Amino acid sequence: MTGDDSSWSGPGPEEEAERAARSALTQILEPGDEKGGRWLREVGARGLLGLLMSDACEKGALPGLTERRAAGLRARAAGVLPGQRLEAIRALGGRFVVPGDTEWPTQLDDLGDARPIGLWVRGRPDLRAWALRSVAVVGARACTPYGAHISASLASGLAERGWVVVSGAAFGVDAAAHRGALAAGGATVAVLACGVDVAYPPAHQELIKRMVQQGLVIGELPPGAHPTQSRFVLRNRVIAALTRGTVVVEAEYRSGSLVTARRAQQLGRFTMGVPGPVTSGLSAGVHELLRGGAVLVTDAAEVVEQVGDMGELAPERTGPVLPRDLLGPGTRRVLEALPAGRPVTCRESARLAGTTDDEALGRLYELHSLGFVERCPEGWRLTHSAIRGSNARRGDA
Amino acid sequence: MTGDDSSWSGPGPEEEAERAARSALTQILEPGDEKGGRWLREVGARGLLGLLMSDACEKGALPGLTERRAAGLRARAAGVLPGQRLEAIRALGGRFVVPGDTEWPTQLDDLGDARPIGLWVRGRPDLRAWALRSVAVVGARACTPYGAHISASLASGLAERGWVVVSGAAFGVDAAAHRGALAAGGATVAVLACGVDVAYPPAHQELIKRMVQQGLVIGELPPGAHPTQSRFVLRNRVIAALTRGTVVVEAEYRSGSLVTARRAQQLGRFTMGVPGPVTSGLSAGVHELLRGGAVLVTDAAEVVEQVGDMGELAPERTGPVLPRDLLGPGTRRVLEALPAGRPVTCRESARLAGTTDDEALGRLYELHSLGFVERCPEGWRLTHSAIRGSNARRGDA
Numbered sequence: 088m089t090g091d092d093s094s095w096s097g098p099g100p101e102e103e104a105e106r107a108a109r110s111a112l113t114q115i116l117e118p119g120d121e122k123g124g125r126w127l128r129e130v131g132a133r134g135l136l137g138l139l140m141s142d143a144c145e146k147g148a149l150p151g152l153t154e155r156r157a158a159g160l161r162a163r164a165a166g167v168l169p170g171q172r173l174e175a176i177r178a179l180g181g182r183f184v185v186p187g188d189t190e191w192p193t194q195l196d197d198l199g200d201a202r203p204i205g206l207w208v209r210g211r212p213d214l215r216a217w218a219l220r221s222v223a224v225v226g227a228r229a230c231t232p233y234g235a236h237i238s239a240s241l242a243s244g245l246a247e248r249g250w251v252v253v254s255g256a257a258f259g260v261d262a263a264a265h266r267g268a269l270a271a272g273g274a275t276v277a278v279l280a281c282g283v284d285v286a287y288p289p290a291h292q293e294l295i296k297r298m299v300q301q302g303l304v305i306g307e308l309p310p311g312a313h314p315t316q317s318r319f320v321l322r323n324r325v326i327a328a329l330t331r332g333t334v335v336v337e338a339e340y341r342s343g344s345l346v347t348a349r350r351a352q353q354l355g356r357f358t359m360g361v362p363g364p365v366t367s368g369l370s371a372g373v374h375e376l377l378r379g380g381a382v383l384v385t386d387a388a389e390v391v392e393q394v395g396d397m398g399e400l401a402p403e404r405t406g407p408v409l410p411r412d413l414l415g416p417g418t419r420r421v422l423e424a425l426p427a428g429r430p431v432t433c434r435e436s437a438r439l440a441g442t443t444d445d446e447a448l449g450r451l452y453e454l455h456s457l458g459f460v461e462r463c464p465e466g467w468r469l470t471h472s473a474i475r476g477s478n479a480r481r482g483d484a
Numbered sequence: 485m486t487g488d489d490s491s492w493s494g495p496g497p498e499e500e501a502e503r504a505a506r507s508a509l510t511q512i513l514e515p516g517d518e519k520g521g522r523w524l525r526e527v528g529a530r531g532l533l534g535l536l537m538s539d540a541c542e543k544g545a546l547p548g549l550t551e552r553r554a555a556g557l558r559a560r561a562a563g564v565l566p567g568q569r570l571e572a573i574r575a576l577g578g579r580f581v582v583p584g585d586t587e588w589p590t591q592l593d594d595l596g597d598a599r600p601i602g603l604w605v606r607g608r609p610d611l612r613a614w615a616l617r618s619v620a621v622v623g624a625r626a627c628t629p630y631g632a633h634i635s636a637s638l639a640s641g642l643a644e645r646g647w648v649v650v651s652g653a654a655f656g657v658d659a660a661a662h663r664g665a666l667a668a669g670g671a672t673v674a675v676l677a678c679g680v681d682v683a684y685p686p687a688h689q690e691l692i693k694r695m696v697q698q699g700l701v702i703g704e705l706p707p708g709a710h711p712t713q714s715r716f717v718l719r720n721r722v723i724a725a726l727t728r729g730t731v732v733v734e735a736e737y738r739s740g741s742l743v744t745a746r747r748a749q750q751l752g753r754f755t756m757g758v759p760g761p762v763t764s765g766l767s768a769g770v771h772e773l774l775r776g777g778a779v780l781v782t783d784a785a786e787v788v789e790q791v792g793d794m795g796e797l798a799p800e801r802t803g804p805v806l807p808r809d810l811l812g813p814g815t816r817r818v819l820e821a822l823p824a825g826r827p828v829t830c831r832e833s834a835r836l837a838g839t840t841d842d843e844a845l846g847r848l849y850e851l852h853s854l855g856f857v858e859r860c861p862e863g864w865r866l867t868h869s870a871i872r873g874s875n876a877r878r879g880d881a
Contacts, residue, residue: 378786
């Protein structure tokens with residue numbers, strides 16, 4: 088299932104050539120470029136990269152390509168060495184995930200031609216499995232102590248319920264959310280508006296490093312890329328599309344967090360807001376959102392009540408969504424080491440499976456998303472249907 | 485239009501006998517007694533009073549009357565001197581308003597058999613006209629400084645927009661709302677759970693006195709009656725039914741304010757809540773209400789946006805709802821003294837009409853409800869349709 092399972096039968100040379108072309112395209116096209124997304128869909132990654140890197144890149148060579156735009160693309164393409172950034176991400180222990188990969192979170196396809204060309208990923212867990220049970224917690228950078236407190240306790244509560252907390256690694260609400268999830272020994276994903284090797288803001292270098300170890304750090308921009316204002320704004324659509332719902336904790340009128348929330352609404356995701364004093368300008372944006380139809384939430388249980396409609400209940404009812412033979416070997420190892428009769432802590436699960444705590448945590452959240460395990464006050468335990476499935480298999484053998 | 489316009493042709497002796505019987509019944513039946521309301525509907529006030537005061541008051545004499553209940557009613561009826569409380573309210577300068585009176589707020593009929601038997605009223609303004617453009621502001625007695633501040637500023641803002649603020653004269657949110665309206669030179673109505681001559685809580689004696697002068701103090705219980713726990717709860721249904729909408733400012737789980745709000749919701753009134761910090765137990769009830777479908781409001785403009793759907797816009801569109809010849813003489817005097825070309829303050833309107841400030845204020849709010857005048861930053865002015873109506877009349881003469 089995951090990128091670091093080297094024994095897992097990988098994609099063929101065709102797919103690898105396509106991946107290399109897409110990785111180069113992330114150096115040329117900006118995130119969310121819908122015209123670029125259309126070209127990519129129409130001529131394929133290799134075709135598009137070849138064209139952009141050739142003398143044929145001129146007005147009219149692609150639908151809607153102007154001379155001015157062509158010149159800009161030629162200039163960007165001139166500096167690209169295909170395959171170079173793929174080597175850089177491998178050196179970082181990361182990977183570049185593209186549509187068609189088993190790890191690709193297909194909910195991003197809801198973005199249409201604004202779908203990311205690919206995602207640069209650092210961290211062990213399987214992004215697709217984690218994203219299935221994830222909630223975005225976003226809000227103001229210059230939040231109040233109230234906002235920081237709410238963000239952290241919401242994130243802790245979500246992590247304790249087996250939900251993955253997604254945010255943007257910014258100051259304020261974002262950082263409090265990531266830290267709240269980490270502090271609860273939970274799962275968290277940072278979606279950066281720069282390369283996944285660039286710590287932005289620099290003060291969050293340690294936080295981002297910790298997320299690489301315990302969670303996931305992802306982004307659309309290739310290693311080495313720096314954030315810009317428009318990249319921050321466009322990054323928000325990835326947060327909105329990736330998660331089952333977005334919670335806004337504190338936000339002023341017309342803030343970036345509201346953009347994320349409205350985007351989530353447009354994409355049919357759950358949109359929620361935590362109220363605050365009406366005398367606080369930092370709650371004004373949230374109240375506006377709540378007046379516009381977002382759901383008022385006051386704690387993690389209420390968030391899960393919303394987003395859990397399918398993610399929470401369906402696996403319980405229908406059993407695991409994947410046969411266990413299709414799990415990656417690392418994930419299967421953690422699953423098979425779980426005792427059937429009692430819950431275990433993450434640490435005990437790691438010991439039983441002979442792996443590290445961080446590795447076990449990632450696998451447990453994946454197994455949770457897939458319906459094999461569930462969280463309980465004591466830690467983690469197999470679901471009834473996972474136990475039944477296992478017994479059935481033994482009976483067959 | 486109003487009770488103190490002695491020149492206004494009043495009801496006949498039949499109606500007065502019915503009124504006297506109803507006044508005595510408020511001494512016997514508790515507020516909101518639906519069975520009592522049904523008896524009243526079926527045998528009339530004089531019939532019911534006669535029966536309750538006679539030896540015929542026993543099991544089976546009325547539908548569903550048990551022996552135990554009959555004994556209780558007989559005991560209560562024994563202490564009643566018909567007409568006595570009517571004299572008491574007249575001595576206080578007040579009145580007893582019953583269904584069928586022009587001052588009866590017919591929206592109370594939505595309460596069905598739990599409709600008040602009558603309303604004891606102190607204060608100059610016409611209750612029916614004021615209630616047409618009224619909003620209830622309710623909440624916790626033990627509110628926080630935040631709640632008190634919000635309540636007062638909401639009430640001031642509503643008063644400035646020409647809306648009447650209704651509340652229960654209790655400590656906390658209620659008192660802040662009344663004071664906010666009074667401070668803005670606005671209109672406010674206290675609905676008491678005791679006699680309108682009883683200052684409860686005693687610390688609010690001055691506040692209630694001020695409301696008698698500048699606004700209205702009303703209640704279902706006859707002069708001299710004291711509040712009980714159940715009377716507080718049942719009073720809330722009158723607040724809910726009388727107003728176009730209810731705003732809850734701060735409320736704990738399972739509080740009386742939530743009862744008022746839910747009653748308002750059941751009655752098809754607008755139900756609103758002001759959010760607060762999710763860390764505050766005093767906002768928890770409001771947040772629960774908001775999650776249950778009440779509308780989140782953060783200021784008076786948003787409240788008026790809700791409740792104004794008809795009350796705010798309709799009179800502007802359709803013109804005054806009453807021909808001016810049907811206005812009471814006191815109200816007509818204030819209307820006719822208003823200059824057509826410019827706005828006036830309340831004080832100037834009083835001077836022009838040769839009356840007191842409090843009297844003029846009451847009339848202006850009545851005229852506002854009826855679509856003759858509107859509020860503006862400078863004070864009050866005639867609406868376009870009132871000016872047109874006046875010109876048409878002059879043209880006819």
